[in-house]
Amino acid sequence: MSGTIATLVTVLQSDGIIPRGSRVEVFDAIYWVFLVLGALVGIVVIGYMLYNAYKYRDVGETDEDAAESKKVERPKLGELPRGGGGGRKLFLSFTLSAIIVISLIAWAYGILLYVEEGAAEEPPTEQAEALEVQVEGYQFGWRFTYPNGHTVDSAVGDSFKVPADRMVRLNVTSADVFHNFGIPGLRVKSDAIPGQYTQQWFIAEDPGTNYTARCYELCGAGHSDMTATVEVMSQEEWQNWYEGTGNETETGDDGNQSDGGDDDGHALEDVLEEPVDYGMEVHA
Incomplete structure (x- = not known):
């Protein structure tokens, strides 16, 4: 399974679909792609909402509008609406949206695999090993x-x-x-x-x-x-x-020696061997 994932990541990288390089380059690429796509989606959605809000604004119903409303054939319970093509448009929009979202998820997941697994398995650069x-x-x-x-x-x-x-x-x-x-x-x-x-x-x-x-x-x-x-x-x-x-x-530097030799270590031993007078007498 891991071999299949690695092969898939390699193919996507070779096609330029998944950005590669330093972590900064990879994560910046993700940021800009989602920023641009998010801005486009936001513009389309908000624009469509404003358009419908203006188109179907309440301007007061006239007698002619009321008569036209009565002519509309409304579906009955258990029946599917016919004509108009609204259902097909809705289905098409949902399908396209799902394809775009799934493609983005797969693209982002491929980048995640590269960051977490693919880059770690890459051969060393020409200059030096990692x-x-x-x-x-x-x-x-x-x-x-x-x-x-x-x-x-x-x-x-x-x-x-x-x-x-x-x-x-x-x-x-x-x-x-x-x-x-x-x-x-x-x-x-x-x-x-x-x-x-x-x-x-x-x-x-x-x-x-x-x-x-x-x-x-x-x-x-x-x-x-x-x-x-x-x-x-x-x-x-x-x-x-x-x-x-x-x-x-190999140097054996354990913190007990200095550049001046062993004087520091002997000095510490001398201090520890000297009796300490605390100004107190101990009686048996």
């Missing part, structure tokens, strides 16, 4: 872990750096309560649930642009401050930064 990042929400910040183990934390002012024109795949989860990770400027929004992972993706196209990621699910007193900066860098600039982060799984 960048896979682990996103973990906690009260009250976001941690982003890159494939080499390097982690940045929004709570201490770190920015989430991503390369331009390259697919970024996010595996979103939470360390404590329910959160919701969203980047409106990139049309990204995903639940962050403890013990589960939800997948999202995006392609940022403009180097030098910063976006704001926020939590969109009330999660505590610091919810409004749970933000992160998404920094878009050129491919070369990002690659240089990424190579400079090193492989933290």
